[in-house]
Amino acid sequence: MPITHLSQDPVFARIIAETPAPKPFYDWENDIYLALLESIVSQQISTKAADAIFRRLLGLFPDNYPHPNALLAKSTDELRSAGLSFQKIKYLQSVAEFALTNRMDRPFFDTMTDEEIVQYLIPIKGVGRWTVEMLLMFVLDRPDVFPVDDLVIRQSMLRAYADQTAGLTGKALYRRLHEIAEPWRPHRTLACRYLWRWKGVVPASNTLPEVTPAR
Known part of the structure; x- marks a missing residue:
């Protein structure tokens, strides 16, 4: 089960527990x-x-x-x-x-x-x-997509995994986000849909660094 698999990550297990399950969404299915x-x-x-x-x-x-x-x-x-x-x-x-x-x-x-x-x-x-x-x-319902360039995905991961990303910027941070998401395979699409809905709070003292996409 995808939820069981994602919950093996204790941080993500908390995200799942705090977040309503994403609803099926197909805006222009097959087109x-x-x-x-x-x-x-x-x-x-x-x-x-x-x-x-x-x-x-x-x-x-x-x-x-x-x-x-x-x-x-x-x-x-x-x-x-x-x-x-x-x-x-x-x-x-x-x-x-x-x-x-x-x-x-x-x-x-x-x-x-x-x-x-x-x-x-x-x-x-x-x-x-x-x-x-x-x-x-x-649209194509691919189960293992990780759009790391999406601003909300990045910021949600930085909130949830602050201890694992502290001090990292640029390409080093970009690589670290990929490493964090690697255990979510083959269900990274579902993981991202949770990250979009998760209402994690950024500590007042925490500044979110910018991510430079790999070229």
Whole structure:
């Protein structure tokens, strides 16, 4: 059982005990293309604003689905009317262009490793590793994803494992976070979903150092 496995880490056992169990979440199950469009719309804005803009974007199409050819046929002004910035419009168009010439179906991705999927999708403008990792977790249901570049994941780990990360910064801290998460395999996705929900408190005297992602 995943919970039993994660609870072998005494620190994580406390996190589980203090945190409501994550609920199943599949926003665009099996639709990788649509999930990428939504992730781009959601970048750097609130969830409420992103939801409203994405609904307006879908409403620009007769069947409420921005098929790649249909999306590319829309003018900049039409797409701007949904509330999209010029940069996000370029990113959405990049996803659509990619989808026209590359496979984006679930059976295709099911043959690939997590890292192969990351490398397959990050050439798309506007799509980075974090975006693909969210897709792996919430659309493709991959069980062992560890998005260490996610700010909430990092800060939650620094709260919970303060004694193991004290004094570390930069790449040394980045490596240590990976080492802490290693025993969570093969259930790191579930572990991260707990870390997102955990309401750990940072001591007033504790300053969270910044993590420099490995290159």
